[in-house]
Every structure is written in C-alpha cells, then in structure tokens.
Amino acid sequence: MKDTLGCVGKLLLSVCMGVSVFNIRGAVTVVEDVEAGSVNRPYISPVAGKIPIMASSLCLYGTLPTSKEIQEFRDCGFDVLIQDNSEELYDSLVAMLEGSGVRLFPSANALRGPSKEKCREFMERYKDNPVVCGWEFRDEPKFADLDMYEGIFDVMTETDPHHMIHLNVVGTMEKAFVGPETPDMSAYLDTLQAKFAPGVWSYDMYPLKILDNNGKLIVDYDIFYSDFEAFSNMARKTGRPFWAYCQGVGFRQGRICKPIPKEEYLRFEAFSALAYGAQGLIYWTYRQCRDVPSVDFEYLDGPIDINGNKTKVWYAAKKVNEEINRYSDVFLGAQLVDVVHTGKRLYSSTRRMPDSGFGPLSNFSSGDSGVLVSNLRNGRQSYYVVVSHDVEHAQNITFGLRKGTAVKSMSDGKVLVGNGRTYSFTLPPGGYLILRMAN
Numbered sequence: 001m002k003d004t005l006g007c008v009g010k011l012l013l014s015v016c017m018g019v020s021v022f023n024i025r026g027a028v029t030v031v032e033d034v035e036a037g038s039v040n041r042p043y044i045s046p047v048a049g050k051i052p053i054m055a056s057s058l059c060l061y062g063t064l065p066t067s068k069e070i071q072e073f074r075d076c077g078f079d080v081l082i083q084d085n086s087e088e089l090y091d092s093l094v095a096m097l098e099g100s101g102v103r104l105f106p107s108a109n110a111l112r113g114p115s116k117e118k119c120r121e122f123m124e125r126y127k128d129n130p131v132v133c134g135w136e137f138r139d140e141p142k143f144a145d146l147d148m149y150e151g152i153f154d155v156m157t158e159t160d161p162h163h164m165i166h167l168n169v170v171g172t173m174e175k176a177f178v179g180p181e182t183p184d185m186s187a188y189l190d191t192l193q194a195k196f197a198p199g200v201w202s203y204d205m206y207p208l209k210i211l212d213n214n215g216k217l218i219v220d221y222d223i224f225y226s227d228f229e230a231f232s233n234m235a236r237k238t239g240r241p242f243w244a245y246c247q248g249v250g251f252r253q254g255r256i257c258k259p260i261p262k263e264e265y266l267r268f269e270a271f272s273a274l275a276y277g278a279q280g281l282i283y284w285t286y287r288q289c290r291d292v293p294s295v296d297f298e299y300l301d302g303p304i305d306i307n308g309n310k311t312k313v314w315y316a317a318k319k320v321n322e323e324i325n326r327y328s329d330v331f332l333g334a335q336l337v338d339v340v341h342t343g344k345r346l347y348s349s350t351r352r353m354p355d356s357g358f359g360p361l362s363n364f365s366s367g368d369s370g371v372l373v374s375n376l377r378n379g380r381q382s383y384y385v386v387v388s389h390d391v392e393h394a395q396n397i398t399f400g401l402r403k404g405t406a407v408k409s410m411s412d413g414k415v416l417v418g419n420g421r422t423y424s425f426t427l428p429p430g431g432y433l434i435l436r437m438a439n
Contacts, residue, residue: 039197040193041157041197041199041240042199043164044162044199046080046103046133046134047079047080050325051274051280051281051325051332052079052279052280052281053078053283053324053325054078054079054080054081054281054283055073055082055248055284055285055303056083056282056283056284056285057082057084057289058070058286058287059085060287060289060290062085062086063089064089064092064096065093065096069308070096070097070102073286074101076303076317076318076321077318077321077324077325078283078286078321079102080104080105080133080134081097081103081104081286082105082107082136082166082282083105083106084107084136085107087109087110090106090126094131094132098130102131103131104133105132105135106126106132106135106136111123111156112137112152113149113151113152116151119155119159120159123135123159124159127159127160132163133163134163134165135156137167138167139168140168140169140170140177141177143175143177143178143182146191147195149167149195150195153167153195164199164200166200166202167196167202168202168203169188169192169202169203170205171185171204171223172205172223173188179191185226185230186230186234189201189231199240200243200280201243202244202245202282203227203231203243203245205220205223205244205245206245206247206258207221207223208247208259208265208391209256209259210259211255211256217392219391221345222347222348223348224272224347225347225349225350225372228244228339229339229350232277235277236335241280242277242278242279243278243280244269244281245281245283245284246261246266246269246273246281246282246283246284247283247284248266248286248302248303248313249284249285249300249301249302250299250300250301252297253295253297253298254296257300259300261313262316263316263319263320263430264392265430266320267323267430267431267432268430270320270324271323271385271432272372272387274331275339275376275387276336276339276374277334277335277376279331279332283303285302286303286304287305288300288301288305290306301313327410327434329378330378330383330385330436331376332378334377334378335376335378336374336375337376337377337382339351339374339375340373340374341370341371341372341389342370342373343369343370344368344369350372357399358373359382360402360406360407360418360437361384361400362400363399364397364398366395366396367396367397369388369389369390369393371388371427372387372389382437383410383437384407384435385433385435386427386432386433387430387431388427388430388432390427390430391429392429394426394428395427396425396426396427397425397427398422398423400418400423401416401417401418401421401423402418403419403420405417405437405439406438407435407436407438408437408438409433411434
C-alpha cells in the first residue's frame with residue numbers, strides 16, 4: 001500500500017551448532033542457521049547501545065526539512081529517519097543531518113531497481129558518510145517481483161556490507177504480496193529466508209480500525225498476535241532480530257479508517273512488540289503525507305501535520321518514546337523465552353497461560369480482555385513483561401508469587417516476594433508492567 005501511495009513505507013563469523021543468537025549491543029554477529037543450511041546477512045544496528053526508534057517521512061517527497069524540523073524530530077525521541085526523496089536532494093539532506101544526532105536510511109528509486117548499475121552508483125556516493133546507517137531497500141514487495149528484487153538485494157549487500165539493508169514486508173496474508181499458494185505467514189517468511197536471508201525481519205501490521213465512521217474501535221488481535229508469533233519464531237530460528245512498525249499517522253480509505261494515533265494506541269503497539277522481543281520500532285509516518293485521490297486515500301494527523309505543525313500525536317509519541325528509552329536496558333538484546341496470554345478469548349497462534357501459572361507468577365487473574373505475559377532473557381537477567389490487550393479501558397490484574405521467589409517492579413523499584421500475598425496492579429489502556437527476577 002505505502003509504495004502505491006508514494007510515501008515511504010517503509011566480519012565476525014560465529015557458527016552456533018543448533019543455537020541461534022545475535023549480539024545487539026555493538027558487535028556484528030553472523031550466525032549460521034543450521035536448519036536452513038545458510039548464513040543470514042549480519043544484523044548491524046543503526047543505533048549503538050539502545051533500542052532504535054525510527055520513523056519515516058520527516059519531510060514531503062521532493063522537499064527538504066528545516067533545521068527546526070530536524071531538531072523537533074530528535075526531540076520527539078527518534079534516532080533514525082527513513083526518508084524517501086528525489087535523488088538530487090540527497091547531497092543537501094545528508095549535509096543538513098550532520099551533527100543533528102539523526103541518522104539516515106536513504107530511500108530512492110535507484111535503490112529499488114531494476115537497474116543494478118544505478119543502485120550501485122547511488123550507494124557508492126553516500127555509503128561512507130557517517131550520517132548514513134543503512135539502506136531502505138523495498139517496502140512491501142509484490143510476490144511476483146521477488147526474483148528481481150533478490151538480484152538488487154545482492155548488489156546492495158555487495159556494494160555496502162557494513163550497513164543494514166532494510167527490507168520491510170506486509171503483516172497480512174494478502175495474496176499479491178505473500179503469494180497465491182502461501183498457506184500462512186511462517187511459510188511466507190520461509191520464502192523470504194530462501195531468497196534474501198536478511199539481517200533483520202521487518203514488517204508492518206496496524207491492528208486498530210473503525211468501519212463506516214461508526215466510532216466503534218476494532219482491534220485485529222488474531223493477526224496482530226499471530227504475526228508476533230511468526231516473526232519472533234523466525235528471529236529465533238535464524239538468529240536475526242525483528243523490527244515492528246507502529247501506526248504513526250491516521251488514514252482513511254473507503255470504509256476503513258485507521259484512527260489518529262493516541263498515546264495508549266502507540267504504547268500498546270510498541271510494548272507488545274518489545275514484549276515479543278522486537279529490537280527496533282518504526283513509526284509510519286512521522287509527517288502527514290499528501291492525499292492520493294486516485295485511490296480514495298486520505299491522510300489524517302501524524303506527529304506533524306501537512307503544514308509542518310506539531311499535533312497531539314507528536315506529544316503522545318514523545319511520551320511513549322521516552323518510556324521505550326527508559327527500559328532500553330530491559331529490551332536491548334533480550335531473547336524471547338516464552339509468551340502466554342490470558343482473557344476470555346484465545347487469539348490465533350497464541351497459547352493460554354496454564355492454570356498452574358507462568359514462571360514465578362501464580363494464581364494470575366485479569367479481566368475478560370486479558371493480557372500477554374512474556375518471559376525475556378537478557379544476559380543473566382530474566383524479565384516478565386505484562387501488556388494489556390485492552391486499548392480503551394483500564395484492566396486490573398492480580399497474582400501471587402511462588403514460594404521462595406521474588407521479583408522487582410521496574411517502574412517503582414519495589415520488590416515483591418512469594419510469601420502468600422496477592423499483588424494487584426491496574427494497567428491503563430494499552431499499559432504494561434515489567435518485572436525482573438530478584439533472586
């Protein structure tokens with residue numbers, strides 16, 4: 001969709017026999033995928049020492065941002081810009097970003113083929129500039145074009161092996177993108193692995209929608225969580241992390257409206273992804289883009305409106321980004337061990353929390369909406385992350401702790417111990433609770 005709309009959508013060799021790992025905190029690690037018998041491209045984080053928070057479209061296509069706009073982008077908490085623009089503007093754009101603290105994934109027609117020579121020439125021009133931290137290859141490629149893109153992807157890797165090549169794919173089973181005979185998302189990822197063996201798995205799926213302007217919010221939970229299951233499983237299998245998109249701008253097409261983002265919506269998307277082990281987050285888009293009347297597509301507010309002004313979304317994104325940065329030590333380099341869900345309904349591909357509990361948690365209770373609870377391992381630390389399924393209402397959770405165990409709440413530093421007591425927390429809409437094993 002985003003390509004059609006013209007707005008950017010987006011060596012150490014370590015062979016581990018039977019175990020796939022990746023090092024996010026600075027080292028580049030290439031890991032052999034023993035099952036597939038191939039070596040994936042390295043994961044090269046665009047930002048050292050923290051979870052990268054990225055966004056597309058600081059400026060409209062064919063224009064350049066002002067210094068003030070670049071500073072506002074950084075003030076909102078974004079480290080990396082994915083910017084689609086005219087190739088003749090990149091000299092100026094790169095120069096403007098120097099010293100700003102914002103790094104760049106260039107996106108340009110030359111990088112999308114079919115000319116391998118133009119692709120190579122564009123990359124050679126900018127690959128040694130310290131502002132550049134990766135290359136935006138293709139957003140949501142059509143299945144029929146994958147063979148052609150495979151050749152371009154190889155050229156990009158050969159031309160610049162020191163930066164990430166970012167390929168982003170759809171998170172829904174639309175046949176034009178995943179293939180007419182592909183049974184599920186996992187099978188689609190297997191196809192991408194065979195053709196690209198990417199250094200990072202990246203996808204977009206925006207779960208919130210309103211139909212026919214009736215004001216009723218619908219959450220596509222089944223797709224939202226089954227994508228997390230598929231991409232986190234592929235990350236584990238290949239030893240390469242995944243990135244997830246957050247819906248940064250509202251938009252409307254036909255009956256479907258993807259609502260203007262609120263703080264609770266962004267928090268729900270971002271922390272659900274982090275709870276599943278995501279190692280990067282991308283907002284699509286930062287700036288409201290131009291409408292596309294030919295396909296009845298209307299953009300609503302993003303953090304910056306069409307005239308370059310801050311909106312309520314900007315302040316919501318800034319708040320959520322501050323929270324992500326606050327817990328970067330929890331999530332950066334974390335490996336997903338297990339994840340379960342509670343609530344009245346069990347969603348596609350997920351597993352219900354056993355009656356016996358989960359890790360140190362026992363007698364766990366939530367509202368009908370339920371929560372996801374994941375166990376992340378980060379070095380010697382073990383974390384339990386609880387994220388509410390409910391983006392509209394607060395939800396109470398209660399639990400005990402198994403005898404002899406203790407956890408520390410990362411929000412207030414309080415230590416909870418397994419002494420027979422029941423602990424109670426109220427999660428705000430889209431809210432979360434992070435617990436660290438304290439013994």
